[in-house]
Amino acid sequence: xxxxxxxxxxxGEMKAKDxxxxxxxxxxxxxxxxxxxxxVEHAVxxxxxxxxxxxxxSSAIISRGIPTWLSGIEAISKAIELSPQQNFQLNEAxxxxxxxxxxxxxxxxxxxxxxxxxxxxxxxxxxxxLLKYSNLRTTSLRDGGVSRLLKELLLYxxxxxxxxxKGIDIHKTNAIQFGANEDILEETxxxxxxxxxxxxxxxx
Numbered sequence: 362x363x364x365x366x367x368x369x370x371x372x373g374e375m376k377a378k379d380x381x382x383x384x385x386x387x388x389x390x391x392x393x394x395x396x397x398x399x400x401v402e403h404a405v406x407x408x409x410x411x412x413x414x415x416x417x418x419s420s421a422i423i424s425r426g427i428p429t430w431l432s433g434i435e436a437i438s439k440a441i442e443l444s445p446q447q448n449f450q451l452n453e454a455x456x457x458x459x460x461x462x463x464x465x466x467x468x469x470x471x472x473x474x475x476x477x478x479x480x481x482x483x484x485x486x487x488x489x490x491l492l493k494y495s496n497l498r499t500t501s502l503r504d505g506g507v508s509r510l511l512k513e514l515l516l517y518x519x520x521x522x523x524x525x526x527k528g529i530d531i532h533k534t535n536a537i538q539f540g541a542n543e544d545i546l547e548e549t550x551x552x553x554x555x556x557x558x559x560x561x562x563x564x565x
Contacts, residue, residue, distance in 0.1 A: 369555055370403065374544040378407040379511055380552060382417055385409075386515045387556050389433040390421040391522065396556075397432065401439045411440045413506045420501040420512040423494075424519050424528070458496050462488055465495040472535075510539040514549050521553045 370377040381404040388397035404414060418433035459465050462484065469480050483491040502512050513536040520528030533546065 369552065370407075373548055374542065375548050376407075378404075378409060380548070381407045382409045382413060382507070383511065383515055383518060383549070383552055384556065385414055385436055386417040386421055386433075387518050387522065387552065389418045389436055390425045390429045390515070390519045391556065392428055392432045393556075394432050394435055397436050398439050401436045402443065405440055405443045409440075410506070411437060411444055414440045416505055416507045417512065417515060420507070421515055421519060423498050423501050424516050459492060459499070462491060465491050468495060468499065477531075508539070510536060510541060513539055514541065514545070517546070518549050518553050518556070521550055522557050 370380055375383075381400055384400040385397055385404050388394070388400060401414065415433070415437050418429060418436060421429045421433075459468065466476065466480075466484065469476055480491070483494070502509055513532050517529065517532035517536050520526075520532060533541075536546065
């Protein structure tokens with residue numbers, strides 16, 4: 362087990378700090394709390410702060426809903442326990458919010474080359490949901506203590522693990538836009554192979 366974990370956390374295109382943080386977020390999104398808590402210790406050891414752990418986990422809410430947060434709070438509590446001397450600082454960066462459907466549409470036009478069909482259908486059939494989801498999305502994915510790139514890699518990994526091609530395509534494109542190359546995407550997929558196959562290890 363230790364040999365497998367060690368092989369994953371050798372610095373490559375991504376630092377071990379980022380890889381361990383991604384694994385915490387990925388296991389939170391998958392609601393696999395035992396594995397999540399195991400990797401919290403690695404994430405803190407690699408230098409991740411409580412704020413970074415909380416911010417990355419919260420970004421997965423837009424993909425896997427509030428159950429991600431309900432599992433994730435256990436990771437946050439564990440990180441606090443492991444970092445008793447840490448000063449917690451909230452990111453007070455200005456957060457844009459949308460007040461109208463038109464503002465939402467303009468936002469998605471800057472995010473995507475063309476307006477996605479799923480957004481068009483929200484405009485037509487769920488305008489109130491569009492407004493509320495868009496505010497959640499722009500808040501969750503902003504650059505903060507954790508970069509937009511790392512958040513997109515988490516969302517990419519979540520969809521790779523679920524073999525959900527539409528989600529893979531969206532977040533792969535976004536990750537590349539924010540600086541990912543093929544080596545970074547490959548390292549992320551290796552984490553997914555571990556996350557999906559780890560059940561065989563943890564059931565022993």
